[in-house]
Amino acid sequence: MKAEIITIGDEILIGQVVDTNSAWMGEQLNLYGIEVYQITSVHDNHDHILQAFADAEKRVDLVLITGGLGPTKDDITKKALCDFFDCGMVVNEQVLQHVTDMLSRRNVAINQLNKDQALVPEKCTVLHNAYGTAPGMWFERGGTIFVSMPGVPFEMKGLMNDQVLPRLRDTGKAKSIYHQTVLVYGIPESMLAEKIEAWELALPPFIKLAYLPNQLMIRLRLSAYGSDPELLRKEVNRQIETLRTIIPNHIFGYNGDTMAGVTGKLLVQAGAMVAVAESCTGGAISQLFTENPGSSVYFKGAVVAYSNETKTALLGVNTKTLQAHGAVSREVALEMAEGVKKALNTEYAIATTGIAGPDGGTEEKPVGTVCIAVSGQHQVWVERYTFAHNRERNILRSSQTAINMLRQLILTENTETI
Template sequence: MKAEIITIGDEILIGQIVDTNSAWMGEQLNLHGIEVFQITSVHDQHEHILEALANAEKHADLVLITGGLGPTKDDITKKVLCDYFDCELVLNEQVLANVTERLTKRKVSMNQLNKDQALVPSKCTVLNNSTGTAPGMWFEKNDTLFVSMPGVPFEMKSIMSEEVLPRLAKSGKAKSIYHQTVLVYGIPESMLAEKIEAWETALPDFIKLAYLPSQLMIRLRLSAYGEQMESLQEEVSRQIDQLKLLIPEHIFGYNGDSLAGVTGRLLVKAGATLGIAESCTGGMIAHMFTANAGSSVYLKGGVVAYSNEVKMAILGVKSETLEAHGAVSKEVALEMAQGVQQALHTDYAVATTGIAGPDGGTDEKPVGTVWIAVISKQNIKLERYTFAHNRERNIMRSSQATINLLRQLLLTENPHLA
């Protein structure tokens, strides 16, 4: 079953509100074996809405419509639906009773606009709205189902959960869809695609692969479509096992994992503690770790040493080191890591120093130059990176690179954790 979502409202098109409804509906539909084919946003304009409905009917089995069901003059969805389905508005006593009850509880007097909420197209099946006054409406035309719901998120979610999804489940039209996402770090998308090309080409026809790159990672989403969920899960698992043999050093997690969350779990399993010293990343590494519940088990603390004075006074970086090599150097990064490790008495320590930008770079050390130190009681890893000219991206990429170096060191020293 293919679905299209149509959102109605000028407020979406001008950026006044963000369309979170479509994201939620897309997620729920996939969980119920329904593929979202397209998402369309249209103006509060009669002909535009009619055109969107007609286009959706050509290729979709299910059309979900949100917005334009309020009591004011700019809410025209019900009138458009009457035109599209060649019917008229009629008073629905069940909806009127619901509206009356809600207004009475709120001690609000009924007016004509409130009463008009109980007017629905004569050819629709009314879907109860347990959280608001505007009902959902279910239509069937040829081989396509149309469902109109309020744009208010909690009302839409209520109607979807209590009315729409159960009806779709009973229809028997939905197939099984199974998604698994493999999280990859430390390899450019083009190189990754080249490395796994043969594996990707050999994927069964019912499994689709999507590359979803970001500045923090590349997500490889495998989506399997078929009749039996169990067999889909087994085949996707088998394919992921083959992928792990091709890029074992780059796969760090799955689905909703974060690199910091995965690395934090490794620290817990190793019974190890961590100290953080940050200059150019400004506390972002600590934030990434503490965003995960339970990080207090392994993270003892961190120091944001932005100035040379703090690097020397708090972390023990030598003035001679700064004078000889500059703040952005492997020597300073190492002394920062050693300083925070000694001060906090930790098993592992990380440090960053660099030029986040947009200015401050030189020919020798351009904007985006970052030195990272990751140390344990036995080993030292020092790496230089040259990122871009975007300050925000440099901070995020430096933080992620630091955490990944720590993850690699943990696995090297504790191979049983892999």
Template sequence: MQAHIITIGDELLIGQVVDTNSAFISKKLNSIGIQVNQISSIQDQREAIIQTLDYASETADIIIITGGLGPTKDDITKKTLAEYFDDQLVFHQESFDNLKRIFDSRNLTISEVNRAQADMPSKATPIINRFGTASAMYFKQNRKHVFSLPGVPYEMKYLIDEKILPLLKTTLNLPYIINQTIITQGIGESFLAEIIEDWELNLPPYIKLAYLPSASRVRLRLSGKHEDYTLLKKTFYNQVEQLKKLIPQYIVSTNEEEIEEVLGEKLKEKNLTLATAESCTGGKIAHKITSISGSSTYYKGTVVSYATEIKKELLKIPEEIIKKHTVVNEEVALLMAQNVRKLLNTDIGIATTGVAGPNKGDDQKDVGTVFIAVVTPQKSFVKKYNFGTFERTQFIERVSNLAIQLTYNII
């Protein structure tokens, strides 16, 4: 089963709005065994909609359209679909009742423009959108399934999860799907591929591997699709176990957890607390850790000591050490980790100090130089790294990920 996603709106094409709908829909379709073969973003123009529908009908079994269902004149999707299917708009009472319910709840009066949202193509099956005034539409013609949904993300998500996916699963004969993502860190994509090359080449044809590299980590996404669930399950998890044995030292998570979440679980398991002292990462480590629900049980806080005087005043780094070594130094990083641990009374302290770029710092150290320190009751670790080939935001992201990974490894 192949699907084509069409997003409609000039705001998408000029970069005013980012298309998050397609990513959500693609992931949901993939989860039930439907492969997305193309995503198109087009203008709110009749010709563009018709041309794209013609093309999608030739290459896909399922077409999902988002956008263009609002009450204003620039929203022409519904009228164009009626024309495309040689149809006409008719009043749909249930859509009007839903629209009235929403307007009444807001103490608003329905205008004639809004009332027109209850007009539906007669050949379409309307799908009531309880979170918005625009109903979705379902057309079935020549064994093609065409859905038109509002572009508002939370309305679209509700309709996909509660209406569209259940309909597709009961209407179509879909294969069984198993997906698993293994997160690795500390090794580049090409080196990883070299290690697992023989295993990858011997995967059965119904199991696929995708490499998804990002800052300092590589996701390995395994996707299995087969009509025989027993065979698929047995083979799939056998392959996962083989992969895990090949790269155990690089695996961070086997269930899509980020490293900060894995670290949090380990801290809770060992009943340990953590504090951070950040210079070049500017609070990014703190942000990552606190993005995890429940992190207050183990994370106490941070000192963002971006300025040298903060390192001296709050973290008590002696001025003579700074004068002798500068702030981007092994000894300074270690003292930052030790002293933030004391200051916030935690078991573990993490510290970063470096040169994020694009310009050199006052001490003229190379851009990309960083010292990361981790101090625990049993161990003090500090090491110099260089991320000179990365621009500023990438540098901050990679250093933050590495600091969290090092902490996880140490404890």
């Protein structure tokens, strides 16, 4: 089954409202094995809306429409639907009663505009909207299903979950689908593709692989389509186990995991806490840790030591080390890590010092040069990296790399217990 999503409203086209509805609907449809073929946004113009409906009818099996169902004159979707399906309006008594009851509970007097919410195209099947006054509407013609819903996100989501998705499932046209996403870090996308090429080529034809890179990771999404949900689940999980043997050091989590969240769980399992000394990352590592609920169990605190004076005063970095090697050096990163670890009395520590940019680079230490140290219970690791010229990307990549180094150090030191 192929679907098209049509959003109606000038507010979307001028950027006054961000279209989050389409992204959410696309995600839900995908879980039902329904392919979103196109997303279309149109302004509040009758002819434009009719043309969008006609074009969608030619290319897809399902058209989901949001917006233009309010009580004011600029909401013209119902009138357009009547013209498209060549029918008139009728009053739906159930909708009228629902609107009356809802407004009564709010101590709002019902007026004609409110009553007009109960007017629906006579050829539609009314879908009860428990969350608002505008009902959903379901049409079928020539093998294509049209569903019109309010543009208010929580009303649309309620209708989708309560009415639309169950009905789509009952049509028998929706497939079973199973998704798993493998989270990878520390290897370029091209090198990853080369390394797993044989595995990818050997995937069963009903499993599709997508590479989804961003600044923090590469997501490998496996999507299996078929009629037997349990078979799909078993085969995808079997393929992931095989993948783990190919890139064991680069897989850090699955689906909605984050590097900081995964590392935090490892700290909890090890009964340990971490402290952070940040220079070029300016608190970004601390934010990545503390945005996880319960992080106080493993995150002790941080020192943002941006100046050399702060590095010396709060972290005990030796002035001779700074003079001999400069603030951006392995030696200073190491002393920062050991200093914050001692100051906050933790088992593990992270330190970052670098040139985030866009200025400050030299031939020896160009913009993007970052030194990261992680100190553990038995080992200390220090690395120098050269990232990009973009400040924001450098901060994000430095932070993610630092946490990944800590994750790997914890695993190395606790292989028997974790």
